[in-house]
Amino acid sequence: MAICKILFFLLALCIWCGKCDVFYKQVGDEVSMKCGVDSNSNIEWKFNGVLILTIDGRRGTRRKGPSHIVLKAIASGDILKVPRLETRDSGNYFCRQSGKEHIVHIVSVFVKPGPVLVQSSDAELHCDITGDPNKEVQWLRPNGQKYNEKNRVIHLKSVTSNEAGQWTCLVKDDLKLSVTLTVVGLQTTAVNASKGDDIELPCSLPQRVFQRVVGGKWKADPLKEVSFPTLTNTPSKGLHWNGKDLSKVNFTTGQLSTIFDVTLKNVQSSDEGTFVCTVEFEGGVRLSVETTLRVVDKPSGGKGSTKRKGKPNAVMESLTKEVYGLKLWIWIAVGASSVLLIGLIIMIGVVIRRNKRMKKRVRKLRSMRQPLTDKDYCQCNRAEKEVELEEQARPLPVPRQHRNTRTRTAGPNHTN
Structure with missing residues (x-):
């Protein structure tokens, strides 16, 4: 100080x-x-x-x-x-x-415990100015109105959706730093089912929050004797359902993140009513959400409503599980894309190599062809025997002096 x-x-x-x-x-x-x-x-x-x-x-x-x-x-x-x-x-x-000095102050804005909070939890908005403890700042609410206090740290108690949005710390006219506060709650929907179906009771958070989930449970007014599982968070297994009785309720045995659904087996008309999902967060904050189950008779000749088994729920839970900061389905998609790309590269390499072999083979065949001879060009590929016969049939030319002698000897009155 x-x-x-x-x-x-x-x-x-x-x-x-x-x-x-x-x-x-x-x-x-x-x-x-x-x-x-x-x-x-x-x-x-x-x-x-x-x-x-x-x-x-x-x-x-x-x-x-x-x-x-x-x-x-x-x-x-x-x-x-x-x-x-x-x-x-x-x-x-x-x-x-x-002898000139320059004083540099670094300003940062953040939320404790984090920018994504659950309803009814407390939050702190910090506008930290390093090296200048007496500097006053002005906070602006998401609706643009000024916050009453000019403290660099403001405390929000039991936040609701009204506090959600962009908060701005005004240090100077030309320096405004903002942080976005997100407030979320549990989500669910009403469920309709046919008699004898296995139906999924939905309960989830829209996204991950910075408060740690430490417990939770399901409760049903019409099924007070049914043993529902409870949420437990341990260092070895993380957040998971803890329960043994699977006669009426089915649940995933894997690690949980934001989905807290359970599956009700073989629903009957007596199961109709209100089901309450409660999740407890670190700091003593609890959120509860109600869902209503309505059971109808199966239509004649049909299979009734579509069943939602616990197994697909377990698969979805596994796919949404985070591995090294990314969801599992993203890793699977990246792996499949990589395999496809490698296969395409190998196929292209095989085609290129095949084309090279074919070109080499064509050049080799061309070099092995019999070249045309002068005889073929002059005689138009005629057979040698035909040429010899023509030469024999054609009479030899008579010398000019022999032709003149014959003409004089064989006159008009000449007799042999």
């Missing part, structure tokens, strides 16, 4: 002297601080008295200090930037050459 007072006194002093800039930033933002000297001058930056880095203006060399800020700080000229602000980055940034 004494340290906070000293910091507040130094802050007031440096603001009064005019050598101090004050920044209010939220987690993840970036802050930019100016030293106010010539960029060619030597510059030394410190954070809460611990050296960040020194810059030699003439040589441009830098020497890093032991402060954790140096791991992400960006220095350009006389400007120092610190990105991705965290709560531990809140404090005093000092440039020795100009």
Whole structure:
């Protein structure tokens, strides 16, 4: 507390002297601080008295200090930037050459125990400003109206759906941080069944809440002698139903999360009435919800209403069970998609390899073909015997001088 007072006194002093800039930033933002000297001058930056880095203006060399800020700080000229602000980055940034200080406060908004709450539970809204304990803030309700108190922590008692919505912490005109508060309750519906059916009595939360479920039970006015199971939360088994009598009521034996249904066996007209589901949360908060069961005669020649057995309920409960932060059905879907993708890749590889083999085979067959010869081109693929017969049938040409001699010898009066 004494340290906070000293910091507040130094802050007031440096603001009064005019050598101090004050920044209010939220987690993840970036802050930019100016030293106010010539960029060619030597510059030394410190954070809460611990050296960040020194810059030699003439040589441009830098020497890093032991402060954790140096791991992400960006220095350009006389400007120092610190990105991705965290709560531990809140404090005093000092440039020795100009004597100028920069006070950085990190603002964060959150809900305790969490933003998703059950009805009638208590909640705390925090607007935390690191390093500035006396700063007043203004809270705005989900409907935009101002909250009466200007405290950084406000307490909400027995929350209802009226408190659900976006709450805003107004630190400055240009800095507004919001958090959404969700208020949920148990859900159920009226149930109609035919005589002899197994019917499911619904009781569930719309989503997971931050309050831990520590117990619960079912109660039925018309079935006071029936032994219903009770909710139990143990370190070894987690949240589960605890019961042994399955003659009239069936329930899942697996770990529960947000579904607290049970199955009523072989319903009769005497089972009609109101059934009450009660769930107890950590902190003494209890929620109850009523469902009405109406039993009718089976229509003649039909099978009556659709039965909802305990087994599908157990399957649904298993599929909605969370494994490493995700529901089981999501893991199953991702696994099936991965198998399908791998099979498709293998099929594509097989087709590509098959096409390559076929192309190689075609090239090999083309290279093995008999090339055409000159004889084939000239004789038009005729047989050699036909060509020889034509050559024999054709008479040999007579020399010109022999033809002239025959002409003179065989005149008109020539006789043999």
